[in-house]
Amino acid sequence: MQKRLIVQKFGGSSVANVERIQNVAKRVVKYRKNGHDLVVVVSALGDTTDELIDLASKINSDASEREMDMLLSTGEQISVALLAMAIHKLGYEAISFTGAQVGIITDKNHTRAKIVKINGDRIKEALKKGKIVIVAGFQGMTLDQDITTLGRGGSDLTAVALAKELAADECEIYTDVEGIFTTDPRIEPKARKIDAITYDEMLEMASLGAQVMQARSIEVAKKFNVPIQCRSSFSDKPGTMIIKEVKHMEDVVLSAVTLNRNEAKITICTVPDKPGVAAKIFKELAEAEVNVDMIVQNVSHLRQTDISFTVAKSGALKAIKLTKKVAKAIGAGEVLEDEDIARVSVVGVGMKSHPGVAATMFDTMAKNKINIEMISTSDISISCIIKNQLAEKAVKALHHEFGLDKR
Amino acid sequence: MQKRLIVQKFGGSSVANVERIQNVAKRVVKYRKNGHDLVVVVSALGDTTDELIDLASKINSDASEREMDMLLSTGEQISVALLAMAIHKLGYEAISFTGAQVGIITDKNHTRAKIVKINGDRIKEALKKGKIVIVAGFQGMTLDQDITTLGRGGSDLTAVALAKELAADECEIYTDVEGIFTTDPRIEPKARKIDAITYDEMLEMASLGAQVMQARSIEVAKKFNVPIQCRSSFSDKPGTMIIKEVKHMEDVVLSAVTLNRNEAKITICTVPDKPGVAAKIFKELAEAEVNVDMIVQNVSHLRQTDISFTVAKSGALKAIKLTKKVAKAIGAGEVLEDEDIARVSVVGVGMKSHPGVAATMFDTMAKNKINIEMISTSDISISCIIKNQLAEKAVKALHHEFGLDKR
Numbered sequence A, B: 001m002q003k004r005l006i007v008q009k010f011g012g013s014s015v016a017n018v019e020r021i022q023n024v025a026k027r028v029v030k031y032r033k034n035g036h037d038l039v040v041v042v043s044a045l046g047d048t049t050d051e052l053i054d055l056a057s058k059i060n061s062d063a064s065e066r067e068m069d070m071l072l073s074t075g076e077q078i079s080v081a082l083l084a085m086a087i088h089k090l091g092y093e094a095i096s097f098t099g100a101q102v103g104i105i106t107d108k109n110h111t112r113a114k115i116v117k118i119n120g121d122r123i124k125e126a127l128k129k130g131k132i133v134i135v136a137g138f139q140g141m142t143l144d145q146d147i148t149t150l151g152r153g154g155s156d157l158t159a160v161a162l163a164k165e166l167a168a169d170e171c172e173i174y175t176d177v178e179g180i181f182t183t184d185p186r187i188e189p190k191a192r193k194i195d196a197i198t199y200d201e202m203l204e205m206a207s208l209g210a211q212v213m214q215a216r217s218i219e220v221a222k223k224f225n226v227p228i229q230c231r232s233s234f235s236d237k238p239g240t241m242i243i244k245e246v247k248h249m250e251d252v253v254l255s256a257v258t259l260n261r262n263e264a265k266i267t268i269c270t271v272p273d274k275p276g277v278a279a280k281i282f283k284e285l286a287e288a289e290v291n292v293d294m295i296v297q298n299v300s301h302l303r304q305t306d307i308s309f310t311v312a313k314s315g316a317l318k319a320i321k322l323t324k325k326v327a328k329a330i331g332a333g334e335v336l337e338d339e340d341i342a343r344v345s346v347v348g349v350g351m352k353s354h355p356g357v358a359a360t361m362f363d364t365m366a367k368n369k370i371n372i373e374m375i376s377t378s379d380i381s382i383s384c385i386i387k388n389q390l391a392e393k394a395v396k397a398l399h400h401e402f403g404l405d406k407r
Helices: A018-033 A050-058 A063-091 A119-127 A152-166 A199-206 A215-224 A276-287 A313-329 A357-367 A388-401 B018-033 B048-059 B065-089 B121-128 B154-165 B199-208 B215-222 B277-287 B313-330 B357-365 B389-399
Strands: A005-010 A035-041 A094-097 A105-106 A115-118 A130-137 A139-141 A147-149 A171-177 A194-200 A226-232 A240-243 A256-260 A263-272 A292-297 A304-312 A337-338 A339-349 A374-378 A381-387 B005-010 B038-040 B094-097 B102-106 B117-118 B134-138 B140-141 B146-148 B170-175 B196-198 B230-233 B241-242 B256-260 B263-272 B294-297 B304-312 B333-339 B339-347 B374-378 B381-386
Touching: A005 A018, A005 A152, A018 A035, A018 A063, A018 A130, A018 B048, A018 B304, A035 A152, A035 B313, A050 A063, A050 B018, A050 B065, A063 A094, A063 A139, A063 A147, A063 B048, A063 B065, A063 B094, A094 A119, A115 A152, A119 A130, A119 B389, A130 A152, A139 B196, A152 A171, A152 A215, A194 A199, A199 A215, A199 A240, A199 A339, A226 A339, A240 B241, A256 A276, A256 A388, A263 A276, A263 A313, A263 A339, A276 A304, A276 A313, A276 B117, A292 B381, A304 A313, A304 B094, A313 A337, A313 B134, A339 A388, A357 A388, A357 B005, A381 A388, A381 B038, B005 B018, B018 B038, B018 B065, B018 B134, B038 B065, B038 B121, B038 B154, B048 B065, B065 B094, B065 B140, B065 B146, B065 B199, B094 B121, B117 B154, B117 B263, B134 B154, B140 B154, B154 B170, B154 B215, B196 B199, B199 B215, B199 B241, B199 B256, B230 B333, B241 B374, B263 B277, B263 B313, B263 B339, B277 B294, B277 B313, B294 B374, B304 B313, B313 B333, B381 B389
Parallel strands: A005 A035, A005 A171, A035 A130, A094 A130, A105 A139, A171 A226, A194 A240, B005 B038, B005 B170, B038 B134, B094 B134, B102 B140, B170 B230, B196 B241
Antiparallel strands: A105 A115, A139 A147, A226 A240, A256 A339, A263 A304, A263 A337, A292 A304, A339 A381, A374 A381, B102 B117, B140 B146, B230 B241, B256 B339, B263 B304, B263 B333, B294 B304, B339 B381, B374 B381
C-alpha cells in the first residue's frame, strides 16, 4: 500500500468517554500500521463544551467573548492529551498540540474567528520523526497570542485547513453516522448512503439543513480542492466522498432529498408595490442580525403585493416584532406568521442537464395532495415550503419518485 | 491610601464553585476600588486536577509527562476565564492569561518544571491599561512552546515569581486557613495565629510537615526578599506575614510547635563500626529515590552500633526491602521498622540566642512521661521522634511550656 498523509477528524461523540477514546486510538493506530502519516484533529469530549458554557452562564450571562474562548478551548486540549495517552498505551508514538502550538493564526473575532494562515512546520517536523500528530480542533490564536475559537463546526474547519496546508491525500471526517444519505434514514428507511457527492451539492444540503458538516468547512474544501470522506467512527465501512466532480454518474439526476423543520414563515400582506419597499424590510432585518432564508414575492395586482419569507425559528419572535414595525411604516397590511411549516428540497448537480425536475417534483406533491405554499430554486436545488405534518409523506414520495431508493 | 501593586494567589478551595469564584471576584474588586494594581494567580477549581489525573489513569496508568501537563494545565485555564467573567460582571476590567501567554518560561522537566525566566511585558501593559490581570497558576511553557506544570505548590510559586518579576509591594497567598499558627488548632485549641514569621522559620516548618506553603515558593521568596502574607479567602482578618526578619520580637524564643505523623522509623541493629558503612546504606537508598529524613547513629560500643533513620510512610516498604538487602551485605544484624511514631518539633530563630531550648524540651517530655526515641536538631529547630499515641499530649505540653498560648 502506498504511504499517504491522512488528516482524520473525530467529533465530540467519537471521544465521549474513555472507551470511545480508546477506540479512536485503535483506529488511528490501524492506519499507522499500514504505514500512513496521520494528523488527527479532535473535538471536546462529549458534552464538555456545553457544560463549560453552562458554568460560564452562571457567572456572567453576558460573558466576554475573549474569556469564552479561553474557557472553551480547554475542552479540545483535554481531548488531545487523552488521545495521545491512549495511543502511547498501544505502543505508538504520538504528540498532542493546541491550535496555538501548531500556528493556526486567526483574526481577532473571538468565538467565530477566521483562520488567516497556518504555519505547518511543527506538524511536519513531528511527522518526520515518525509521530502521530494530534491537534486540538476548533481553536487558534491571534497574532497577539490570544486564544480564539472558530465557531460552529470549527473542528471540521481545522481538519480541512490542515489537510490543505499539509497537502494531505485525504481528509476523513468521523461522526456517528456512516456518511451522507439520500435522505434522513429515520424518515425513509429505504434511504441509501451516497458513495460520492460534489462540494456544491454538499454545500446546498448543508444550507438546506443537513447537519453532517457545516457549510464553512465544505467551502474551504471546495476552494482548495481537498477531498473529504465523511464516515462513522463506529464502523469500518467506507463513507461518502465529497469531491469536485462525480464523473461516473452522469445519469444521476438527484443526489438527495432534504428536510428542514427549523424555519418559520412570515408574510406581509398588501405591501404597496413601489420601488425600495422590499429593501426597507430586509435591510431592517439584516441590521438586527435576523437571518432571512427564502424570500418570495408574488406578482403584483392592484399596485400591491404579498411578500413571504422564512427565518430560523430561533429568530422568529424578533423577526415578527421588527416586521410589524416596518409593515406599519410602509403602509402595508397584516403580518402573518406560521411556524408549522417544513421545507422539503431536492438536490443534485444533475438537474442542470436534466430538465423537468421541478415539474416532476410539483407533480409528485400534487399526486400526494400536498399543497405547496412557497417555492424557491437554485442552480442545483428546488425547495418547497409545505405544512409540517405532510413533510414526511413528501420526503418519502420524492425519494421514491426520483429513484433514490434504487441503485 | 498609597497605590500598590499586589499579587494575590487563590488556591483550589477558594474557587471550588460558582459562589466562591464570585467571592474571590468581590475581594479582588475591593482592592481595586482602593486604587491598587492587581495581579491575581488562580489554581484549578476544587478537585478538577484530581479528576483529570483520574481520567488519565483510566487511559494510561503510565501517562507521558508532557501529555499530563497538556491535560492538567487546562484546570487553571478554566479558573482564570471564569474569574475574569466574574470580575466583568461586577463592572471592572480584567483579562486572563495562561502561563505561556505571560511568558513564564520553564525548563523541560514536565510535571515538575523550574521557572527559568519570566517576561512580564504583557502583564505590565495590561496593568497600564487599568486592567486586573489574572494569571493561570502552576504552569509555564518551554522555549519550544510545550506546556509545562510546576509540580506541587506550583501556583504559590507562580505568585511569588510574578511578585518578584513585577517588583510587587506584596504577595498574598489565600487559603482556607487564617494564617500560620503556633501549632495545629485541631490539636491545641489555644493555638494562636502568628503575626509575622521569618522565611527560615517557615522553611523549617514546611520541611517539618506544616502544609500551608511548599518549601519551594518560600525559598524563592527568601532569595528575592518577596514579602508574603498567608491569609484566608473566607475572612477579612490579616494573616501571617512571612518576611526576612521579625525585629520587634527579639524576646520570642519559639514561633511554633509542629507535628508530622507521616514518617516511619527504620533501625539497623549491630552495624559493624567501620568507615564507609553509613555511606553504603544511604547511597543505596538515594539511588532508589527514597527520601531519608532524620538520621541518628548512636555511639559505638564493642565496634558495632545501631543506625536509625526516618522515611516518608509512602516510601517505607521500598526502604525496608532495600535496607534489609544492604544490612545483609555489610554484615549487620536485624532491621526493625516502626510506623507508629510521630515527629514533634519546636521551631524558632530565637533559639539561636536563647540557650536551653533543647533542655526545656527534653525536660517537658520527661515530666509528661514521654519517651524520646530519636533526637535531631538544626539551627532553628529541635525534633523528637516519640510514640504516635503520645504526640498530641507532647504538642500541648510544649505549646504551654514555651508560652505559645500567651502573647
